[in-house]
Amino acid sequence: xxxxxxxxxxxxxxxxxxxxxxxxxxxxxxxxxxxxxxxxxxxxxxxxxxxxxxxxxxxxxxxxxxxxxxxxxxxxxxxxxxxxxxxxxxxxxxxxxxxxxxxxxxxxxxxxxxxxxxxxxxxxxxxxxxxxxxxxxxxxxxxxxxxxxxxxxxxxxxxxxxxxxxxxxxxxxxxxxxxxxxxxxxxxxxxxxxxxxxxxxxxxxxxxxxxxxxxxxxxxxxxxxxxxxxxxxxxxxxxxxxxxxxxxxxxxxxxxxxxxxxxxxxxxxxxxxxxxxxxxxxxxxxxxxxxxxxxxxxxxxxxxxxxxxxxxx
Amino acid sequence: xxxxxxxxxxxxxxxxxxxxxxxxxxxxxxxxxxxxxxxxxxxxxxxxxxxxxxxxxxxxxxxxxxxxxxxxxxxxxxxxxxxxxxxxxxxxxxxxxxxxxxxxxxxxxxxxxxxxxxxxxxxxxxxxxxxxxxxxxxxxxxxxxxxxxxxxxxxxxxxxxxxxxxxxxxxxxxxxxxxxxxxxxxxxxxxxxxxxxxxxxxx
Numbered sequence: 001x002x003x004x005x006x007x008x009x010x011x012x013x014x015x016x017x018x019x020x021x022x023x024x025x026x027x028x029x030x031x032x033x034x035x036x037x038x039x040x041x042x043x044x045x046x047x048x049x050x051x052x053x054x055x056x057x058x059x060x061x062x063x064x065x066x067x068x069x070x071x072x073x074x075x076x077x078x079x080x081x082x083x084x085x086x087x088x089x090x091x092x093x094x095x096x097x098x099x100x101x102x103x104x105x106x107x108x109x110x111x112x113x114x115x116x117x118x119x120x121x122x123x124x125x126x127x128x129x130x131x132x133x134x135x136x137x138x139x140x141x142x143x144x145x146x147x148x149x150x151x152x153x154x155x156x157x158x159x160x161x162x163x164x165x166x167x168x169x170x171x172x173x174x175x176x177x178x179x180x181x182x183x184x185x186x187x188x189x190x191x192x193x194x195x196x197x198x199x200x201x202x203x204x205x206x207x208x209x210x211x212x213x214x215x216x217x218x219x220x221x222x223x224x225x226x227x228x229x230x231x232x233x234x235x236x237x238x239x240x241x242x243x244x245x246x247x248x249x250x251x252x253x254x255x256x257x258x259x260x261x262x263x264x265x266x267x268x269x270x271x272x273x274x275x276x277x278x279x280x281x282x283x284x285x286x287x288x289x290x291x292x293x294x295x296x297x298x299x300x301x302x303x304x305x306x307x308x309x310x311x312x313x
Numbered sequence: 314x315x316x317x318x319x320x321x322x323x324x325x326x327x328x329x330x331x332x333x334x335x336x337x338x339x340x341x342x343x344x345x346x347x348x349x350x351x352x353x354x355x356x357x358x359x360x361x362x363x364x365x366x367x368x369x370x371x372x373x374x375x376x377x378x379x380x381x382x383x384x385x386x387x388x389x390x391x392x393x394x395x396x397x398x399x400x401x402x403x404x405x406x407x408x409x410x411x412x413x414x415x416x417x418x419x420x421x422x423x424x425x426x427x428x429x430x431x432x433x434x435x436x437x438x439x440x441x442x443x444x445x446x447x448x449x450x451x452x453x454x455x456x457x458x459x460x461x462x463x464x465x466x467x468x469x470x471x472x473x474x475x476x477x478x479x480x481x482x483x484x485x486x487x488x489x490x491x492x493x494x495x496x497x498x499x500x501x502x503x504x505x506x507x508x509x510x511x512x513x514x515x516x
Contacts, residue, residue, distance in 0.1 A: 024334050032345035065503070069348035073341060162316065207509045208411050256320045260327075282342040287335055294327075 001161050004098045009157045011094060015087035015112075016150040020293060022080045023143050027289035029077045030136060030196070031282045037074030039065055041127040050075045081123065088116045088146070091153065105156050112149040115142060133197030140193060144293050151297045155253065155304060162252050170254075171246035175306045177239050182299040184232050189292050191228065194221040199280070211279035229272050236265040236299075243302065251305045261298045264291055352507055355489040359462050363419070363448040366431035371448055373487050379415045380511045381483040382504065383463070384495055385455075385476040387422030388434045393478045397495040400480075402438050405445045407505070413512055416445040419458075422473035423449045463489065480504060484511050 001009075029035055038044035039061070045051050046058040050071040057066055092113030099105045119142050122135075129135045195218050202209075202217030215222050240258040247254060271288045274281065358373055365371045382404065386394045401416050408414040420426040426434075431447040438445070450458075452472065459467035465477045482491040482504060491507055493500040 021334075024338065028338055028341055032342050033349070034345060067348050069341075069344050073345060206410070207505070208408070208413075208512060252316055256324070260324070283335055283339045286338045286342075287331070290331075290334070 004094075005157060005160070008091070008094050008098065009154070009161075011087065011091050012109075012150060012153045012157060015084065015091050016147065016154055018080065018084050018087055019143070019147045019150055020290070022077070022084050023140075023147060023293045024286060024290045025073075025077050025080055026140065026143060027286040029073055030140075031285045032070070032073055034070040034073035034077075035126065035131045035136070036065075037067065037070030037072070038078075038127070041124040042078070044071055044075050044078075078123070081120065085116050085120055088112050088150070091150075095153075102156065102160070105153055108149045108152050108156070112146055112153070115146050115149070119143065119146065133193075133200055137190075137193035137197060140289070141190070144189060144296055147293055148297055148300050151301060152304065155301055158253065159251070159305075168250045168254075169248040170250065170306050171242045174239065174242055174246075175303070175308075177235070177242075178299065178303045178306055181232070181235055181239050182296070182303050184228065184235065185292075185296050185299050188225065188228050188232055189296065191221055191225040192288075192292065194218075195225050198222070215276065215280070226272065226276065229269065233265050233269045236261055236295075239302070240265075243306075253301060253305050257298050257301050257305070261295065261302065264295050264298065267291060268295060349510055352490045352510060354484075355491070356464055358483060358487045358489065359458075361450075361454070361458050361462065363450040363454075364428070365443075366428055366435055366447040366449075368428050371446065376415075376483055376485075376487050378485050378515070379413055380485060380508055380515070381415050381417055382508070383417045383419065383481045383483060384479070385421050385459070385465075385467075386418045387420050387473040387476070388426050388430055389422065390473065392474065393496055397478060397480075398438055400495060400501050401445065404501075404505070404508075405438075405440065408444070408508075411512070412442075412444055413515065414444065414508055417448055418445070419448045419450075419455060420473075421452070421455055421467075421476045423452055423455070465492075482507055482511070485515050 029037075038050060040046065045056075045061050045066065047056070050068075051057055051066065052068060092109045095102075095106050095109030099109075119139070122139055122142060126132075126135050126139050195215075198218035198221055199211075199214045202214040206213060206217070240262045243250070243254055243258040268288065268291045271284050271291065274284050275288060278284070358376070360373050362370060362372050382401075384397055384401065386397065398418075401418065404414070405416060420431060426447075426449055428449070431449065435445065435447055452469070456467045456469050456472070459465045459477070463481050465479060465481070467477065468475055478495045480493040480495045480500075481489060482493065484490045490511060491504070493504040495501075
């Protein structure tokens, strides 16, 4: 591997890992209710570093809005966001300078850089809208697209490095099913954000009720989300086991991804059930979102990796 | 590098990272929850003896075990009172599922606001139970209660027109936990959050 490619891979992997980390933090912000921990943007209570004590607040700010813990949760989200933004910008610049020949790397790197810039601005809208559920959900969806693009970039670099000399043979129609799986997972994520919004609205309307009642209020979305969850779990296990059992000479990434997909689907289903039965424990909500991002990534990898390749000489 | 080896180390990295992440998330969420419940104690209400719109005595002991929001009104008031009363109405409807949250409106015009006047006022605002109570007492004791109990200035000369528009939040032990501008929607939102948290403290 040439040194440029090596540097680029390091950069892309760093961006990928940090972005997944940021997705967990973002979920944590929403779940812990820290979204308005800093009521202004990009400042936090008029400062670049959030105040540690109520006495540091500027006089025009209401001291009862200040909560040290919530301010810092929100602020860490912004800080890590800046790091992610810089890393992805570096990926974009490097792709533009060094890898113009690799169209797929170039296009996805530029797209990721543009999206992360948009995401920064969109984050300001989340605060400005005082956490309008739809705007918060879009913020998460964009994060999932960015992380998928980064994973795709890392995969492309990997593919160039470990190019198989033999043509792989995959089970019949597996690409179709992988595509359907990917699509279903995306729909599932959108439904999940709807459940979350409905729960938030119900919690605002019936503050003293239990989480179970809020879920009931989420009504149809919650029901469809859990039914589709079961279907995806079954379908995902089917796709993964077919890939593991029936592939001949698969691309090196396929087997580990299929195993990981099975494991994550299993954990995700357990989490989904735990959310319903245990009254929406916060930590499970956060992990549920993070794992969803990872499952999307794996489904995407499998979809791309099982693409029929022309045999190279 | 050997491919299988790197896959293994990636898996190991992800598993460890997820476990660390989950632990961290648990800790942060519990810290956030704790920080939310920390609503400073601003003072303790003294004993007082007022009467409600049915003429029954009402005192500090009637506030024990309940989360109370208090304000000052008078029924002839054309100024800020209608806005304050509409906020109280909405709180009254919002918390209809629980008798833990109670609202107290203290009249600063006791000569005009007799029991029957207060009762009619309550009816006008759709009050059907004792989650919203209207209190009266001689003006001197109202002023004393406001200044020494609630720590809200009450200029006797300017009453009833010049009464405070602040809502005071009292916890289940009769302690003052916050003041909220009764004319400011944002303050009302904060008030609601703090009511929910104080109810959480009781449970």
